[in-house]
Every structure is written in structure tokens, then in C-alpha cells.
Amino acid sequence: MPRILIIDDDKDICLVLSKFLTKNNYDVDAAYKGEEGLKLLRASRYNLVLCDYRLPDLTGVEMLRKIKLLQSDVAVVIITGYSDVRTAVETFRYGANDYVTKPLYPDELLVTIRETIAKNEKKAVNGESNDTAQDPRKPKSLASSSFFIVGKSIQSQTVQKYIELIAPSDMSVIINGETGTGKEFVAQSVHKFSKRSDKPFVAIDCGALPKELAGSELFGHVKGAFTGAVNDKQGSFEVADTGTIFLDEVGNLSYENQVKLLRVIQERRIKRIGATRDTPIDVRIIAATNEDLIKSVKEGRFREDLYHRLNEFKIQLSPLRERKEDIVIFANYFLEKSNQALHKNVQSFSPEVIEQLTNYYWHGNLRELNNVIKRSVLLTMGDVVQMDSLPQEIIQANNSMPAPGVSIEDNVGLLKSIAGSAERQAIIDILEKVNYNKSKAAELLKIDRKTLYNKLKLYSINA
Ligand SMILES: Nc1ncnc2c1ncn2[C@@H]1O[C@H](COP(=O)(O)OP(=O)(O)OP(=O)(O)O)[C@@H](O)[C@H]1O
Numbered sequence: 001m002p003r004i005l006i007i008d009d010d011k012d013i014c015l016v017l018s019k020f021l022t023k024n025n026y027d028v029d030a031a032y033k034g035e036e037g038l039k040l041l042r043a044s045r046y047n048l049v050l051c052d053y054r055l056p057d058l059t060g061v062e063m064l065r066k067i068k069l070l071q072s073d074v075a076v077v078i079i080t081g082y083s084d085v086r087t088a089v090e091t092f093r094y095g096a097n098d099y100v101t102k103p104l105y106p107d108e109l110l111v112t113i114r115e116t117i118a119k120n121e122k123k124a125v126n127g128e129s130n131d132t133a134q135d136p137r138k139p140k141s142l143a144s145s146s147f148f149i150v151g152k153s154i155q156s157q158t159v160q161k162y163i164e165l166i167a168p169s170d171m172s173v174i175i176n177g178e179t180g181t182g183k184e185f186v187a188q189s190v191h192k193f194s195k196r197s198d199k200p201f202v203a204i205d206c207g208a209l210p211k212e213l214a215g216s217e218l219f220g221h222v223k224g225a226f227t228g229a230v231n232d233k234q235g236s237f238e239v240a241d242t243g244t245i246f247l248d249e250v251g252n253l254s255y256e257n258q259v260k261l262l263r264v265i266q267e268r269r270i271k272r273i274g275a276t277r278d279t280p281i282d283v284r285i286i287a288a289t290n291e292d293l294i295k296s297v298k299e300g301r302f303r304e305d306l307y308h309r310l311n312e313f314k315i316q317l318s319p320l321r322e323r324k325e326d327i328v329i330f331a332n333y334f335l336e337k338s339n340q341a342l343h344k345n346v347q348s349f350s351p352e353v354i355e356q357l358t359n360y361y362w363h364g365n366l367r368e369l370n371n372v373i374k375r376s377v378l379l380t381m382g383d384v385v386q387m388d389s390l391p392q393e394i395i396q397a398n399n400s401m402p403a404p405g406v407s408i409e410d411n412v413g414l415l416k417s418i419a420g421s422a423e424r425q426a427i428i429d430i431l432e433k434v435n436y437n438k439s440k441a442a443e444l445l446k447i448d449r450k451t452l453y454n455k456l457k458l459y460s461i462n463a
Pocket residue numbers: 146147148149150177178179180181182183184185186248290366367370463
């Protein structure tokens with residue numbers, strides 16, 4: 001049943017509309033203030049928000065920005081008076097889908113709601129985004145066809161509050177969390193809801209940059225600066241000028257590049273390698289790391305002055321296993337996403353599956369959960385994901401018994417899968433030890449990189 005949230009300070013409108021829409025098979029919630037509506041949006045997902053343009057606590061534009069920050073792909077219809085129509089149209093720039101004018105005619109409203117939800121779903125299936133927040137003409141440079149899901153755990157709610165608080169400022173942010181906890185998603189969210197949102201967002205994985213090329217990738221070079229520098233090259237900072245740069249695994253930057261980065265932050269100027277002159281630069285920096293940077297500072301691997309410059313604000317993302325109440329929310333979201341991607345119509349998870357998902361360790365956090373759900377949806381023939389669609393390592397991790405419905409005879413692979421679990425764990429341990437550097441991990445495991453990649457795939461390890 002499609003879910004609708006009405007936000008209107010006129011209690012009579014809320015009451016009449018709720019009754020009318022419920023009668024027409026919608027599941028309806030209502031809020032009389034902007035903040036109350038946002039609270040409901042933080043707690044659950046809706047197909048459509050019907051929002052009054054004039055609310056006592058927040059303006060229409062503020063509401064739009066916040067609604068889209070919480071659920072980027074929800075459809076929004078603005079309720080407005082005739083005198084406000086022109087300004088209400090402004091909200092289209094912030095992602096509103098349509099508007100209706102007061103006095104409201106229920107049947108007309110019903111048509112608008114039906115059409116808006118249908119169009120919105122079609123867009124989602126086609127992989128288009130409604131996420132026009134700020135400007136519909138904006139190129140889709142971000143992974144904007146994805147929802148940004150806010151979990152219901154205290155940790156997720158706090159992160160969401162921080163994003164809302166920090167986004168409008170120009171402060172540097174460090175996002176800390178294990179692999180797959182959503183650091184890049186959070187960085188994109190901060191950018192999308194900042195005043196730089198129509199400017200570039202450039203993500204750089206400092207861990208994947210070859211050491212000798214990192215400087216040139218980040219800061220650019222001039223022709224002839226070193227062997228192989230056959231042309232002038234713009235660095236990522238220049239590409240991100242006026243926008244945001246996301247430095248993933250910032251702890252992996254070499255000492256030399258840490259010094260250069262510090263200079264960019266302090267002087268707000270950039271000098272390409274080999275250049276004689278520097279140029280002004282205006283970039284907001286968001287850095288991420290899955291290691292403890294304070295420890296790196298103590299061990300002399302990361303400059304303390306740089307750490308303090310980057311750490312104007314810190315967002316800590318908890319591992320999924322420490323916010324178990326979020327697991328079902330994300331699992332349901334990934335289920336919907338997988339249905340769309342795989343053209344399936346799986347409805348839910350069996351209670352045993354839910355239990356297993358909730359108790360698993362989730363080394364790869366949200367990325368691993370996403371992969372596991374996608375695989376399960378693919379393997380599910382009926383409406384409900386059952387235990388036999390889960391990968392063995394998840395079943396084995398929590399149970400010493402084979403999955404229900406799988407006999408011991410069938411499960412000749414049980415021993416094999418126990419060995420598999422041990423191998424999986426060994427790979428994960430080594431990967432963690434070498435900070436997810438796959439070449440180093442392969443070397444320590446005494447296998448070649450290709451074999452390592454095959455095993456990562458086999459065991460659904462997202463490294
Ligand atoms: N808030 C969210 N809403 C919906 N999906 C999310 C959210 N956060 C993360 N994801 C999902 O988890 C995946 C991993 O997220 P992301 O790449 O941001 O993690 P990360 O912490 O940056 O990982 P790494 O440390 O490996 O770079 C994403 O591709 C996305 O599918």
C-alpha cells in the first residue's frame with residue numbers, strides 16, 4: 001500500500017485528507033509542523049509527501065531541502081494558496097514534483113497523487129533520479145539514483161543530524177568508519193546539501209593512488225615536470241575547484257603529499273608539480289579513513305597539524321553489527337533495489353533469515369549486506385527469501401547446523417563450507433592487517449592477485 005505523509009498546520013485539512021486517502025487505499029501519516037514531519041521521515045519511508053508551502057516553523061524551500069536530504073527519491077507535492085503559486089513553483093528547483101492549490105478538490109488531488117507516484121516509480125525503475133535538489137539542470141555527477149537511507153539506530157540518527165548541521169558550513173570533515181559503512185555516501189550527502197551542490201564533487205581514493213603518481217593526480221603537473229609528463233595536467237583539486245573534494249583513505253597519503261595538502265588548506269592556493277606559479281583554489285575538503293588517525297599521528301605516520309586542519313568536524317560511522325536495529329531497514333531497501341535491478345518481485349525475508357542477518361558480523365558492512373541481499377533475491381524463486389538463498393558463510397557463522405530444508409546428505413559440502421568459512425576469515429584478517437591493500441594481502445596469503453580476486457568474489461568479501 002503506497003505510503004503518504006501529509007504535513008500541514010491546518011488540522012482539519014490533515015484529518016479530511018487522511019480519511020479520504022485512507023479510503024482510497026493509501027497508508028497515511030500526518031504532521032502539523034515541519035519538524036514533526038521530518039521526524040517521521042527519519043523513522044520510515046514514504047512514497048509521497050504532501051507538504052503545505054507555509055508551515056509555522058520552516059519555509060517551503062527549507063522543507064524541500066530537508067525532505068530531499070532525508071529521502072532523496074520521495075515524491076513531493078506542495079499544497080499552496082493561489083497567492084503563493086509563483087513562489088511555490090520555485091520549489092521545483094529543489095526537487096518538488098508538483099503542486100496543488102487550495103481549496104483542495106479531493107478527486108483532483110487523487111489524480112495528482114496517483115500520477116506523481118506512478119511517474120516517480122517509473123523514473124526509479126529507469127534509474128533516473130528525482131534528486132534534482134538545487135537545480136534540475138544539474139548534471140548527475142553523484143550516485144544520485146540511490147536513496148540515502150537513514151537507519152533508526154541512535155548512531156544513524158545522530159549522523160543524520162550532523163549532516164544537516166555541517167552541510168551548509170564550509171568546515172572540513174573527517175568521516176571515520178570501517179569499510180562499507182557508507183563514508184562516501186555521507187560525504188556525497190554533505191556536498192549535496194551544501195551551497196556547493198551544483199559544483200563538482202570529486203572523490204579520490206588515496207589508498208589506490210600509485211605512490212609516484214599521487215602528487216600529480218591530486219595537484220596536477222606541467223609539461224616536462226618529470227619523465228612521462230608530456231602534457232600539462234589538471235589535478236583533482238583544480239577539477240574540484242568551487243566544489244568538494246572527497247579524500248578517501250587519507251591516511252595512505254605519503255608524507256610529501258601530506259605536506260602539500262596542508263599547504264593547500266592553509267594558503268588556499270595550488271601549485272602544479274613543476275610549476276613556478278600557484279593559483280587560488282576554493283575547495284571544501286571531506287576526508288575519510290577506516291583507521292585510527294590519532295594512532296597514525298602518534299606513530300608518526302600522519303602529520304598532526306594536517307590532522308587538526310582536517311578534523312574541524314568528525315563524523316563517526318558505526319559498524320552495522322553495533323546498530324542491529326538498522327539491519328532490517330537496509331535489508332528491505334536493498335531488497336527493493338535488487339528487485340528493480342533484477343526484474344524480480346521478492347516481497348520479504350523469512351523470520352529465520354531476518355534473525356541470521358541480524359546476528360551476522362558484517363565485516364563488509366552495508367556493501368556486504370547489499371551484495372548478500374542481491375544474491376539472495378536472484379536465487380529466490382518465490383515471494384520470500386529463505387535460508388537456502390543465503391551464502392553458506394552467513395548460515396555457518398551463526399549456526400553449526402545446516403540450514404533448514406537442507407539435509408546432511410545434501411550438505412556434503414558442509415565440511416567444505418566450514419573450511420571455506422575459515423579461509424574467508426583468514427582472508428579478511430589479512431586484508432584488515434594490510435589496510436585492504438590487495439597486492440600486500442595476496443603476497444602474505446602466498447597467492448596471486450587474480451586468485452585473491454576470485455576468492456573475494458567467491459566469499460562475497462567487499463574489500
Ligand atoms: N545511507 C545509505 N543509504 C543507502 N545505501 C547506502 C548508505 N550508505 C551506504 N550505502 C550502501 O553501501 C555501499 C557502501 O557505501 P560507501 O561506498 O559509501 O562506503 P565506504 O565506507 O565509503 O566504503 P570504503 O571504506 O570501502 O570506501 C554503497 O554502495 C551503498 O550501496
